[in-house]
Amino acid sequence: MRQPQGAFFAVVPKQHGAWTVLIASFIIGSSVGARFSLEVILLLVSVVAAFLGRGALGMCLSLSPAERRTQGLSAWIMLYSGIFLLSGAWLVLWYKLWLLGLLGIAGMGLAAFSLSLEKGKKDATLYGQIMNILGLSLIAPAAQYCASGSHSLKTLGVWLVCIFFFLGSVFHVRFLLRRRLEAGGEFVERLAAGSVSIAFHLSALLAVMVLSKLKVIPLFAPLAFVPVTLKALWPIIRRNRNPLPVKLIGRLELIHTLVFLVITVVVFADR
Structure with a gap:
């Protein structure tokens, strides 16, 4: 029989x-909210439980009934669901953070849709990845609202900047991995292959500039998108005959995420 510890790691996404x-x-949202409290800790417990439960449910859908019993997936799903519902209900009912209820419902809807795509082997498609980003990025406004105790245009703004950034990563990585031959070709080939990624990044940069002008986000928030826009343009400007290794792409994406996180937290804090 599988050991409990092994079973736990087996269901971790x-x-x-x-x-x-x-x-x-979560870090961006809670930092922008500028108050670390029990509510924020409960939210973290709730979203991690929801994420683990969604992962276990996705695994459950891909296994036979016998394999599900061996893995003990039903017990894990019930445990994670219970933690998610209990901590979420506590936040909504005890602390009267009503918006979390709506965000939770939206998140569960997106998770259910994502699971349906995963069951149909379509979760790795662009559409599936977009749905996942929309769902996971809801954590940012939830954390901001939970930390501050109120919602405002800043709540919407922090969600939008997270969506734009993480969707940009999706388009960029898909270009590097799925258009490897063209990425090492001549300038015209690289430009054609990376046109979707470039168009999205430039549109995102323009969008955040408009949002900053409308005061939905801080004036200097577009600065957080300058490094990633340059990142998207660089493979087009500079020819790289040898495709980047997958692990290196992952590390570079992590570095850019950290840079985005720091700049975003700083500019929102100065608002």
Whole structure:
């Protein structure tokens, strides 16, 4: 029989990118909220439990009934669901953070849709990745609202900047991994292959500039998107005959996420 510790690690999602989005969104949201409290800790417990439960449920859908019993997935799903619902209900009912209820419902809806895509082997498609980003990035406004105790345009703004940034990473990585041959070709080939990524990053930069002008986000918030926009343009400007290793791409994405996190926290704090 599988040992409990082994069973636990078996149901922990292995998607490093998803963990990065979850953790970064939580740090940004709670930092922008500018108050670390029991409510914020409860929110972290709730979202991690929801994420683990969604991972266990996704694994459950891909296994036979006999394999599910061997893994003990039903017990893990019930445990994570219970923690998520209990901590979430505590936040909504005891602390009267009503918006968390709506965000939770939206998150569960996106998670259910993501699971349906995963069951149909479509979770790795662009559409599936977009759905995952939309769901995980909801943690940012939830954390900001939970930490500050109120919602405002800043709540919307912190969600939008997270969506733009993490979706940009999706487009950039897909270009590097799925268009490797073109990425090492001539300038025209590189430009054509990376056009979607470039268009998205430039549009995101323009969008955050407009949002800053409308005072939805701080004036200097667009600075957080300058490094990633340059990152998207660099493979087009400079020819790299040898495709980047997957691990190196992952490390570079992590570095850019850390840079984005620091700049975003600083500019929102100065608002």
